[in-house]
Amino acid sequence: MKIINLVGVFLAVIMSFAAFNIWASEASSGKEKVVIQVSDADAGKWNLTLNNAKNIQQMLGADNVEIEIVVYGPGIAMLKADSVVGNRVEEAKAANISIVACQNTMKGMKLTEADMLPNTSYVPAGVVELMHKQKAGFAYIRP
Amino acid sequence: MKIINLVGVFLAVIMSFAAFNIWASEASSGKEKVVIQVSDADAGKWNLTLNNAKNIQQMLGADNVEIEIVVYGPGIAMLKADSVVGNRVEEAKAANISIVACQNTMKGMKLTEADMLPNTSYVPAGVVELMHKQKAGFAYIRP
Amino acid sequence: MKIINLVGVFLAVIMSFAAFNIWASEASSGKEKVVIQVSDADAGKWNLTLNNAKNIQQMLGADNVEIEIVVYGPGIAMLKADSVVGNRVEEAKAANISIVACQNTMKGMKLTEADMLPNTSYVPAGVVELMHKQKAGFAYIRP
Numbered sequence: 001m002k003i004i005n006l007v008g009v010f011l012a013v014i015m016s017f018a019a020f021n022i023w024a025s026e027a028s029s030g031k032e033k034v035v036i037q038v039s040d041a042d043a044g045k046w047n048l049t050l051n052n053a054k055n056i057q058q059m060l061g062a063d064n065v066e067i068e069i070v071v072y073g074p075g076i077a078m079l080k081a082d083s084v085v086g087n088r089v090e091e092a093k094a095a096n097i098s099i100v101a102c103q104n105t106m107k108g109m110k111l112t113e114a115d116m117l118p119n120t121s122y123v124p125a126g127v128v129e130l131m132h133k134q135k136a137g138f139a140y141i142r143p
Numbered sequence: 144m145k146i147i148n149l150v151g152v153f154l155a156v157i158m159s160f161a162a163f164n165i166w167a168s169e170a171s172s173g174k175e176k177v178v179i180q181v182s183d184a185d186a187g188k189w190n191l192t193l194n195n196a197k198n199i200q201q202m203l204g205a206d207n208v209e210i211e212i213v214v215y216g217p218g219i220a221m222l223k224a225d226s227v228v229g230n231r232v233e234e235a236k237a238a239n240i241s242i243v244a245c246q247n248t249m250k251g252m253k254l255t256e257a258d259m260l261p262n263t264s265y266v267p268a269g270v271v272e273l274m275h276k277q278k279a280g281f282a283y284i285r286p
Numbered sequence: 287m288k289i290i291n292l293v294g295v296f297l298a299v300i301m302s303f304a305a306f307n308i309w310a311s312e313a314s315s316g317k318e319k320v321v322i323q324v325s326d327a328d329a330g331k332w333n334l335t336l337n338n339a340k341n342i343q344q345m346l347g348a349d350n351v352e353i354e355i356v357v358y359g360p361g362i363a364m365l366k367a368d369s370v371v372g373n374r375v376e377e378a379k380a381a382n383i384s385i386v387a388c389q390n391t392m393k394g395m396k397l398t399e400a401d402m403l404p405n406t407s408y409v410p411a412g413v414v415e416l417m418h419k420q421k422a423g424f425a426y427i428r429p
Contacts (some may be wrong), residue, residue, distance in 0.1 A: 037428075051251075128341070140277070142180075143182055143270075199414055284416055
């Protein structure tokens with residue numbers, strides 16, 4: 001009986017730690033998280049995306065939410081130096097909204113960092129970034 | 144030995160309850176859940192969205208799935224009193240498909256409830272609603 | 287005391303198994319998983335989708351990621367026998383990218399399998415497939 005007891009306790013403790021780790025990692029940051037995709041060559045969509053990000057901060061409180069905008073494919077012009085929404089992109093970055101450009105897209109379109117807005121952040125592949133953020137518990141929005 | 148036993152049991156029980164609660168909350172409703180986004184000023188998309196919702200009910204059984212359509216941004220005209228899909232929206236609501244309009248968008252476009260279809264339901268911010276539904280286990284579809 | 291011990295161990299073991307099963311099923315396949323939606327009648331989108339799938343395989347390694355492209359609604363022409371991206375669809379299938387057509391859409395458009403690219407795979411409803419893949423842990427991308 002005692003041995004069964006001990007084995008039971010041992011198993012339960014080991015498995016509980018595994019389960020607890022999942023729970024802990026899921027609950028780790030109290031922040032809500034959202035990744036927003038920009039993949040259209042459409043300034044209306046760029047403005048809608050920036051409005052969405054701003055609204056999320058206003059509704060939830062800027063400190064309570066982590067927002068990342070992933071820009072790739074035909075959307076990449078949103079982050080080019082001559083972007084029609086360049087000023088709004090700078091404002092968003094100043095408001096702690098992360099905005100990243102896809103290096104894969106840039107390579108395909110022969111764009112270098114010199115062609116982009118100053119202080120742009122980069123990811124190797126926008127689409128993989130969108131996958132990994134979702135895996136990390138980010139909601140996905142495609143305006 | 145007895146003390147180790149007791150501490151082990153205690154830890155295991157506490158952590159098991161935490162893990163069990165997660166499991167229970169995830170498995171709570173047997174229903175499938177999906178949130179569908181409408182953010183385009185495009186009657187073709189509105190019809191596609193209403194078709195999608197209807198098909199989901201037909202495939203899974205209307206009682207087995209919870210469907211919410213979130214209408215915001217340039218899509219808001221889908222729920223205006225003069226919407227070209229007004230009849231279909233009423234049919235969908237009668238079929239227990241939830242359809243909600245974004246008050247943030249309405250404010251930005253100077254629309255009041257008097258401008259909208261009768262019996263429209265509202266959420267403060269469509270984009271936050273989409274985040275929270277995903278967090279609550281809803282699949283996300285953007286037709 | 288012994289009975290409390292036993293009940294505690296019993297509860298902990300039972301609940302731990304439940305929790306462990308969730309953990310095990312989530313961690314089961316080491317593979318990353320992504321479902322990509324095609325619902326636009328837009329050859330630019332079809333090419334972007336096929337580029338996205340290819341890039342995901344290049345970045346993560348084709349053996350480390352499971353990719354499914356779900357084609358439905360106005361996007362269905364991507365998989366018709368006369369599709370302008372027919373060759374690229376065949377290449378993608380040869381590279382172990384799964385591509386499925388929505389039978390609901392085909393019925394609505396009076397298309398039969400004879401109208402589609404050879405070796406096309408089918409699902410009863412594209413939109414339900416997208417829901418179920420998300421439920422099964424696939425990230426969702428709508429290019």
